[in-house]
Amino acid sequence: MALPLVLLAVGSVVAGYVGVPHALGGSNSIETFLHPSFHPAAAHAPAVAGDHGPAAASEHGGPPETAPATTAAQHDAPAAGDHAAAGGHDDPDKARVELTLMGVSTVLALLGIGLAAFFFLQRPEAADAAARHFAPVHRLLLHKYYVDEAYDAALVHPLRDGSNRVLWKVVDAGLIDGAVNGTGHLVRESAGALRLLQTGSVRVYAASLSVGALLVLGYYLAR
Amino acid sequence: MSFPLLSTVVFAPLLGALLLLAIPNRQNARDGLVRGLALGISLLVFVLTLLVWRAFDGRSADFQLVERVAWIPAFGIEYHVGVDGISLWLIVLTGFLTPLALLSSWIGIEKKVKEFSFFVLALQAGMLGVFVSLDLFLFYIFWDAMLIPMYFLIGIWGYDQRIYAAIKFILYTMAGSVLMLIAIIGLAVLHAQATGQYSFNLLRLYELSIEPRTQLWFFLAFALAFAIKVPLFPFHTWLPDAHVQAPTAGSVILAGVLLKMGTYGLIRFAFPLFPDAALQVAPFLGTLAVIGIVYGALVAMVQPDMKKLVAYSSVSHMGFIVLGICAANVQGMQGAVYQMLNHGVSTGGLFLIVGMLSDRRHTRQIAEYGGLKHVMPKLVAAFLILTLSSIAMPGLNGFVGEFLTLMGAYRWRPVLAAVAATGVILSAVYMLWMFQRVNYGALTNPKNKQLPDLSPREWAAIGPTLVMAVVMGVVPNLFLAPMAPAVDRLVQRLHAQRPALARTAAHDVVGAGRVRRAGKVTAGQVRPLRVEVRPLRVEPSRAALSLEP
Amino acid sequence: MTDFQAIMPTLIVTLTAIVTMVAESFQPKGDKVPLGGLGLIGLAGAALASVLLWGRDLTGFGVMRADNFALFVNVTLCAIGILTILFSGPVVDRERIPSGEYYALTLFGISGMMLMAGASDLLLIFLALEVMSLSVYVLTGIRRSSEKGAEAAFKYFLLGSFSSAFFLYGIAFTYAVVGSTRLDQVAATLAGQADGPSVMVLLALGLLLVGFAFKVSAVPFHMWTPDAYEGAPTVVTGFMSTGVKAAAFAAFIRVFLSAFEPLHAEWAPVVSAIAVATMVLGTTVGVAQNNVKRMLAYSSIAHGGYLLVGLVAANSVGKAGMLFYLLAYGVTNVAAFGTMALLSTEDHPHENVRDFAGLWQRRPVLAAMMTVFLLSLGGLPPTAGFVAKWYVFAAAVQEGYFGIAIIGVLTSVISVYFYLRIVVMMYMSEDVAVDPAPLVPRSALAGLALATAAIFYLGVVPTRVINLAVQSVQGLF
Incomplete structure (x- = not known):
């Protein structure tokens, strides 16, 4: 079981470097992943499609990748990705939010690691004691x-x-x-x-022929 | 005139097929030779399709490698082929999957190997023809003729219910496409009324302005033919039957390429020929697509037969493609085209896997398997990659296509996109559940104990799909970039300002300015034809339409 | 001299027929004169004469046209006749059919058909009709020992006479109004009538319509068809399902699209109704047949319906389309029946659907060719049948007859079902037949190969033939 865990650990360390936050001076290299779908030519599609459903209105709530497309459409910037990157550097508010989010999540992660270390490494018996103490809660958590x-x-x-x-x-x-x-x-x-x-009887056949003839001639006589 | 590359691509498999027929093969003595030769021909065709890619200029939205020869001048019918960024990849996909399909039938097909290879190659020629045709008559010939080899493949080399499935396949598809034939003729007649000459040239017919009601009827006729082929809910019931009964090669080609002809038809013909009607009907089609996504996924979930499960999953996946097309924006269209390729690779691969299991055990019931990872880890690994590709895991090809189509759909109709997104979850449910039941757990069935793992031949068949699943997931730009100009032009065409046809929808003004010549037909070059025609409808006109060549 | 030149094709066929008849009676006992070969030479000569006359637009004796229209039909008829004779050899031997009579009657029938295609006088059309019909009646019952054959011939004869009476009355009524039976004068008189057609004219129109509808086996005048087709020797069935139809339609086109063209508005609704009924009934009932001869009989009824679509459209596309259709259908259907005839043995007629089971295993080449014929009958590309159907439906769409065109294509999908039943038997069922398959002579195989090649030629590069068909109908009026 150890090897897969090691692999996963390595992956979790490395994966982050695909997109280092702007606040740390990095840039997002996965942003241009689907570039041809969002290049400038794409941007005028919604403009033309003005009458085509609530497309324009809904864009602002879209996932992050839509935002560059919209801004590109508005400012007619040369390339969507560069524009977004530039915006990230200039805006101190954005940097603050990014830093706050990073800080909170790091603290929470460290707390979790500390708790786990305490229960599993330092005082294993404390966990059992806690489980006995709060039996219903333990069962609820266990399930x-x-x-x-x-x-x-x-x-x-x-x-x-x-x-x-x-x-x-x-x-x-x-x-x-x-x-x-x-x-x-x-x-x-x-x-x-x-x-x-199709009975095979000549009489029936002749009758069919006659009925057909009567229908045709009747049509002409009746007019 | 330069080297006719596209014609070579289309007719090489046909010539190869005829060559195979010429080999005497009494008592199946030369089966090995026939198999090898067929594989060689299909590999050669694959190389040819790659040459098309090489010759293709990815920056242009125009049709390239165009060949145009008069064929039936009395009706303005031409042999007219060309390729743009949308059809380019479908051609390559066809070239890519056919050798794999042949490899997959190395063991499974024992009787009449020569004829089998003949029909596979003939089928390939038909499919390639559909993707390169720029003349509607030529397109229809390929479209319909291609049914015949598929019919034989299912009917002769299929499983127990093969005859029922084969007849259902051919009759259902034909019933849809004959109405399209009428609409095609109607288009040519409209062109004759507008310009005095018949034409089945797609590029000229794009320029026709058609009165809304006629547009609607014609669009519906085209859309029905394509909806059956896709297949769009509720026209899908031929598919599970055909898939389950077809031999592995048939299933691979059916899922991998044939279904794409339906969505390709929507993109190439139905939408741009009748843009007003298309945009009008799109919400309805999109709704059917979304129903198909969820419905196909739910029904796939409860299938006891692996092949049937994958077949219903196709209904679900093809729904994403139609949804992307209906969104009619750049992301939606690109996602749709990309998803067509993905589905070809991943579902084609899944059918290969199911075929390999079926070759070994002669059953496709999920309940017959379990714990396969203990006996054939390599096959299970390949199975896993294709499963993940099919459920659109990021990093593999499926993600890119589904993401783009959902994005396009979201910008068009957020509600449809939201419902369609549940299909992504459900696809994980049914695929992973099947994967788990087949491969994990204890090896309960003693018949599975001695199963051999992948042979080199099977690696050769399945390996390329695995590679493509990863490549297409990691460097989608390689594929997206050449199709972008064509997709842009298509989207612009759909949303272009047209001379206010809808507003002057005077249905009863027949013949008001009906015939106005706009541009003479000059052979050899295609000039955009601006036909400024006011509402135009097909009416019995005794106006002399001269037929002299 | 031009009089004789104009009737040269017919003349050649008639003379060949007489020579054939005489040759048999003078041949020594036990000796075999290759009478079929004689017929082939005659038909080839007639075809050649037709080709040489192309574009000269001659008229013989004032009533016999040798315009491109008639010549195109002549060539079609020669093709049908040549194929029929190629397939007849083994059949005549096997069934012990008197060969002199058989070939002579076939050739007389063809000469009647050619007369019908060229006649421009109603009375001559009637005479030609009778020449053709009498030959075919006798051919139907030529197997004297066969009860089915006798019954079929008798039914065909009785009902045929009945319908001829209608036709003759139509001619009489026309004469009463116009004072002539010549088509050009009928046309001139009818076009000159300013205040709409009189009842008399309409009755004449209706009676002629009934007569033609019987000959092209249109519903509800089709009842004789399945029985006659089933009872006749298979190779004769192929001949009469194509030759008679081609000739009858040629005359139908000439009479209704030249003489009665001014009354198009009067007959179009009736013919439309008949066409729809014919297409629907022909294909639907075909589904229920297990006897392939009967199945193909219903199929040929349905094909009559598709041809009527071209007649209803009445434009140049429709006329040329019908000519193309007659050629494509003629070659295909003769070959399909021919294959069946060649597969039959003395004590086992190859007629039931089950008889085709596993044919692919026994006779791969014959099965493949039969498949081509069936796919062509079903109208699938890339065969002649597809182009033919496409052609007549294009004519209908051009005139705005969308309803008929849609019914036409949908019924042709139904027809594909029963054609494919035979394919299913040949390719997808286990071999059940036990008796050794008969030997197929090279000449007959050559005929089948020729037909197959023609079907692909007409299906893939129809350009030339379409141009000829277009030229053929230009001179019609």
Whole structure:
């Protein structure tokens, strides 16, 4: 089990360098990941699509990658990524927010590590004592607040059974595919019925011919 | 005239197929030769498609490597092929998947190897033809002719219910496409009414202004044909049958390339030919796409058969592509095209894996497996990568496409994007659940104890999809950049200001300024044709449309 | 002299027929004169004569046109005749059909058909119709030992006479109004009538319509078709399902699109209704057939419906489209029936769908060619059948007949179902037949190969033939 954990640890140390925050003087190298989709030419699509739904309005709430596109559209900047990078440096407010977030999360992480070190390395018996002391709480925590069970009952089972019994077997196989195959059956049934007209008797054939002739001539006489 | 590269690409597999037929193969004595030759031909075609990529100028939005020869002049029908950034990758994808499909059938196909290889190569020619055609008549010929080899592949080399599946496949698809044929003819007639000459030239027909109601009907005819092919909910029920019954090679090509012809048709034909109608109907189509995403995922989740599960997952994944197209913005369209490639790679790969398991055990029931990672770790590793690619894990190809389509959809209809996003979660549910049941846990079924791991041949088949899943996930720009100009132009065309057709929607003004010549047809070059035509509708006109060549 | 030049193709075929008949009666007992070869030479000569006459627009004896239209149909008929004779050899031997009569009747039938295609007088059309029909009646029942054949011939004859009466009445009514049976004069008189057509004219129109509708087996005048097609020797079925149809449609086009062209508004609705009924019934009932001959009989009814679509459209696209269609359909259908005929043995007619099971294993080449024929009948690219269907539907769409075109394409999807049933049997079912398959002579194989090549030629590079068809209908009026 140790090797995968080591690999994960290495990864978690390295992964961060893909995007070092601007406040620390880094730049975001993953930002241009999908560059061709957001290059300047892309920016005028929403402008043209003014009549095309609430596209423009919704952009401001979009994920971070949308923001450069919007700003690019507004300021007609040469490249979206550079523009965003420049903005990050100039704005002291932004830097403060970034630093605060980094600080809080670092402190929380260190607290967690300290707690774990205390319970697992220094005083293992303290953990057992605490568990005995707060038995109901321990059980609740041990079962992860019963979230899994709640999920199972509320989501997983209804979704699985509903998909199986209703969506697949009734809607898909019954209704939709039934309609498709039903069309085929309809053709075959009517073929079976219509072929009965072909009795083999010359009289019937002559009658059919006469009826046809009467219909044609009747049409002309009736007008 | 320069070397006709595109024609070579399209007809090389066909010539190769005919060459195979010429090899006498009594008592299957030369099966090995036939297999090797077929593989060689398909590899050669792959190299040719790569040459197309090399020759392609990624900065241009125009059609390139164009070849144009008069074919049936009485109707202005031409042999007219060309490639732009959108079709380029689909051609390469077709070239890429066909050798893999042939490799995958090395063991599974034992009877009539020669004929099998013939049909696979003929199918490839048909698919390539669809992607390069710029003449609607030519396109329809390839579109319909391609059904025949697929029909035989399913019907002869498929599983128990193969005949039912093959007939359902061909009839369902044909029923949709014949209405498109009528609309294609209608377009040519409209062109004749506007200019005095028939034309099936896509680029000329783009320039037609068509009266809204006609546009709507024609768009619906095109969209139905493509919706069945995609397949869009609720036209999807042929797909699980076809996939489950088809041999592995058939499934790989069906999922990998054939379905893309539907979405490609929407992008290349239905949307730009009838932009007003397309934008009008898009919310409806987009809703169907989203229903398909969620519905396909839910139904996939409960399938006991792996192939059927992957088939329904295709319904879900193809829904993302249609959603991106309907968004009709740059991100949506690019995401759609990219997702077409992804789905080809990852679902093609998944079908290869399922085929390998099925080659070993002759069953595809999930319940028959379990704990496979103990006996074949390599296969399971490949399986894992493709599974993660299919559920769009960042770093693999699926993420890029789904992200872009969802982004495009969000900018268009946030609600649809939100519902579609649940499909991302559900895809993780059904794929990982299947993966877990097949590969993890204890090895319970004794029949699985002695299964051999991947053979070198199987590595050769599955390896390229793994590489592509990673490459496309890490350097998407390599693929996105050449398609960007074409996508931009397409989006601009869709949203271009058109001379206020909708406002003057005077349905009953028939013939008001109907025929106004605008530009003579000059062979060899395509000048944009500005047809300033007021509402135009197809009416029985006894106006003399001379047919003299 | 131009009189004789104009009727040269017909003349050659008729003379060949007479020579064939005489040759048989003079041949020594036990000796075999290759009568089929004689017929082939005659038909090739007639085709050559037609090609040489191309573009000269001659008229013989005032009533027999040798315009491009007639010549195009002549070549089509020669192709049908040549293929029929190529397939007939083994059949005639196997079924012990008197060969002199058989070939002579076939050739007489073709000469009647050619007359029909060129005749520009209603009475001559009637005569030609009878020459053709009588030959075909006899051919239907030529297997004297076959009860089915006798019954089929009798039914065909009775109903055919019935319909001929309608046709003749139509001619009489026309004469009563116009005072002539010549098509050009009919056209002139009808075009000159300012205050709409009289009841008399409409009745004449209706009666002629009934007569033609019977010959092209349009619904509801089609009832004889399945029985006659099933009872006739298979190779004859191929001949009459194509030759008769081609000739009847040629005359139909000439009469309705030249003489009665001024009344298009009057007959178009009726013909549309018949066309729709024919397409729908032909394809639908075809689905329920297990006997392939009957199945193809319904298929040929349906094809008549598609041809009628071109007639309804009545534009130059439609006319040229019908000519192309007749050629494509003629070659394909003769070859399809021919394949069946060649696969039959003396005691086992190769007629049931099940008989085709596993044919691919036994006869891969024949199965492949049969598949091509069936796909062409179903109208799938890249075969002649696709271009033909596309052509007539294009004509309909051009005139705004979207409804008919849509019904046409949808029914053709239904028809694909039953064509594919045979393909399924040949390729996807286990081999069940036990009796050794008959030997197929090289000449017949060559005929099938020729037909296959023609189907792909017409399907992939139809340019030349389309141009010829367009030229053919330009001189029609």
